Structures are given as structure tokens and as C-alpha cells.
Amino acid sequence: MNEEKRLKFPDKYHLSRKESVYLLKKNIVELVYNAGKFEGLNTTLLQTEEIIKYNRANNVAVDDVLRGCSIPW
Numbered sequence: 001m002n003e004e005k006r007l008k009f010p011d012k013y014h015l016s017r018k019e020s021v022y023l024l025k026k027n028i029v030e031l032v033y034n035a036g037k038f039e040g041l042n043t044t045l046l047q048t049e050e051i052i053k054y055n056r057a058n059n060v061a062v063d064d065v066l067r068g069c070s071i072p073w
Contacts, residue, residue, distance in 0.1 A: 028052065029045070029048055029049045029052055030045070032048055032052060033045050033048040036048060043057070043060055047059075047060050
């Protein structure tokens with residue numbers, strides 16, 4: 001893509017790597033939950049948190065766990 005046409009967004013927060021990782025860890029469950037709802041997953045916020053932390057959740061289908069855990073790290 002041409003440099004002139006590429007949009008340039010200013011870095012208005014200036015977060016360090018440590019701050020960025022902290023922010024991600026704090027919000028990852030909600031981000032995955034919202035993305036799952038967009039994809040049509042039938043999991044609650046609590047179940048999503050259990051899937052992320054323990055790779056399992058009670059009363060959740062195996063396919064939902066696998067789809068919920070397929071996050072690119």
C-alpha cells in the first residue's frame with residue numbers, strides 16, 4: 001500500500017510493554033466473551049473465564065471449549 005494512502009494513527013497512550021500486558025490480562029476474559037457472543041457461542045462470562053484459565057468449564061460442550069481456546073497468542 002502506498003505510504004500516502006496509509007492511515008497513520010497517533011500513539012496517544014504511550015503504554016510500555018509491561019503496561020500493555022497488564023491491560024490485556026485484565027481484559028482478556030471480557031474480550032473473548034464478547035468475541036464468542038459475536039460468533040454465536042452459548043457460554044456465560046463465568047464459563048468463558050473458566051475456559052481461559054482451566055481449559056474446561058462445567059455444562060459446556062467440548063466444541064465450545066475448543067473454539068473458545070483457539071485464541072492466537
